[in-house]
Amino acid sequence: MNRSSLYNSIPPNKYLQTSIAILFLTFVFGAYATFASAENKPSVHTIYHVYINNEHIGSLLDDQPVYSYMDELLETSGELFPDLTLQVAEKVKIIPEFVFTEGNDDEHVLEALQDKLTVEAESMALMINEKPAVYLASEEDVKEVMELLITQYMDEKRYEQFLEGLDESTLDVGETLVTDVTLTEDITEDLTLIAPDQILSVKDAIKKLNKGVLEEKPYQVKEGDVLGSIASAHDLTTAKLLELNQDLNADSVIRVGQKLQVTAYQPLVEVLSTHLSKVEEEIAFETEIKEDDSMWKGENKVTQEGQTGSQVTTYETTQKNGNTVKREVVSEEVTKEPVKKIIKKGTKEMPSRGSGQLGWPAVGGYISSYQGNRWGRFHKGIDIARPSNYNILAADNGKVVSASYQGGYGNLVRINHNNGMETLYAHLASIDVKVGQTVTKGQKIGVMGATGNSTGIHLHFEVYENGQLKNPMHYLK
Known part of the structure; x- marks a missing residue:
């Protein structure tokens, strides 16, 4: 030269x-x-x-x-x-x-x-909306920046397929195809002279384009926000936040939903991309309940097991800088129909059959003694004392199988609920039912007393299931 x-x-x-x-x-x-x-x-x-x-x-x-x-x-x-x-x-x-x-x-x-x-250098200016955004050393750097700007947000192989012009007909289940890529701003390039320290490397140019510039924008106050946390979340001091919102001071109380001005970095350009994907998905089966009056109420029987179906769904997804902003179903193709689960539910009622849910066997009162070791021996049930009145009530539907005086229990009533459960009521002052009689839940079966080995007026109550003694507290509400 x-x-x-x-x-x-x-x-x-x-x-x-x-x-x-x-x-x-x-x-x-x-x-x-x-x-x-x-x-x-x-x-x-x-x-x-x-x-x-x-x-x-x-x-x-x-x-x-x-x-x-x-x-x-x-x-x-x-x-x-x-x-x-x-x-x-x-x-x-x-x-x-x-x-x-x-x-x-x-x-x-x-x-x-x-x-x-001073010294100046030849450079390629990347222009955004006709304004210089970054300066690069060569045309090759410009091409690399443009490619990285896009591929940083999507799979490079998918981007290559997009450039090759592959269409939906090549898309298989489990695959995704990029169908469109655009930029939110108009980008051109211009050969210019600039101070050499203004020319960026490809890496720094990408960083600047992504970070963008500081712009004021509104922020809506959320629950738990305070001025300090809002300022910190946007890389501001509290003083700077107050400067942006001159109607506030350090003692101001902010409300949920209130809008404040904050500053945030806005990218100089963003990448919009459209993706098609085919996904195989399960179709949940329905459950159908069929009432059956030949089965006892409370009984259920599965007559047909449910099976999930399957379908191939094609989705169109729109992304901005790699983040999904919209997803729509393009088509659905059922590949396997689901099978209903069918359950028969018994409706037949038996007055002497219990529901399994035990009711409180007295009118009010409190538990004066729980099941467990007491006075050197095992106490089989619970004791209920000081009721509102002394009526004893059947805990569930059933048939009376015992109604007489039985040693230390005193006057006793035993009810079989015909569902594997039995309940026992002891120390009654009087008995109001007979053996073989059908009773309903809540029906009076006697009067609380102190017969047999008793230290005072109370009801001793026991529960059995399939012949095994159980803790009444596990069945009573």
Whole structure:
């Protein structure tokens, strides 16, 4: 590269004009010098006027220091930015002038060069909506940034398939196909000159495009929010948050739903992509209950086991920067019909058959003694004392199988509930039912007393299931 292009100095037509001027001045001064020589006049000298962007900064007796400084400036910058094409940013002109008196170097010229001259580099500007967003070193870097901008949010293989133009007919179950990729902003590129430290690497360019710029936006207060937590979540100080919301102060109480202004980084550009996916899904089976009056109430029987079905569903998903913003069903194809589960439910009622849910066998009262070891022996049931009245009630539907005096139990009633359960009622003052009699839940069967081995008026109550003694507390509510 010659100096005229390297230093961004005099254009070619200017060089022609300067050459003509120099030839003319040489002719004039040459003729005058011949005449002056005859008269013993002073000789002609050359000085060099230096201009930066058409501003005259001084003159020198030799133009070489100007070129040397610019060479040094480019060499130094080239060491810092070895991969860039550099040039002096300002237009430098050096115009010679022939004078009859000896000139002097302007001491400020080189200082002015150091102050005013800068270096610029060729770069590719990535323009977003016609405004420069990032500067890159080459066309290859631009292509890499554009590809990474997209593939950072989707599988690279799927993106390659999209570029190949594969359509839905190639989509199998369990696969996803990218059908469209667009950017939210208009992106172009432009060859330009810029300070070399403004040119970014591919990695830093992607980071800047993703991070974007700070913009004010509204925030809706959620439950549990305080000013400090809102500020921290948006990388603000509380003071800065209050500055953005001048109607608030440090003691302000904020309410759920209230809107505040916060600042947040907004990406310079976002990637919108559309995906088609085929998924095999289960179809849940239904359960049908059929009443059967030939079965006892409370009995259930599964007559047909349920089976799940299956279908292939095609979804269209829209993503923004890799996050799903919309998902719609495009088609459904049933591949296996589900089978209903059918349950027969008995409705036949038997007055002497219990439901299995025991009712409280007294009218109020409290438990004065629980089942367990007591006084050196095992207490088989619970004792209920101090009721509202002394009526004893059947805990469930059933048939009386015992109603008589039985030793330490005193007057006793035993009821078989015809569902594997039996209940026993002891120490009754009187019995109101007979053996073989059918009773209903809550029916009076006797009066609380203190017959048999009893320390006072109370009801002793026992529960048996399939002949095994049980803890009544497991059945009573």
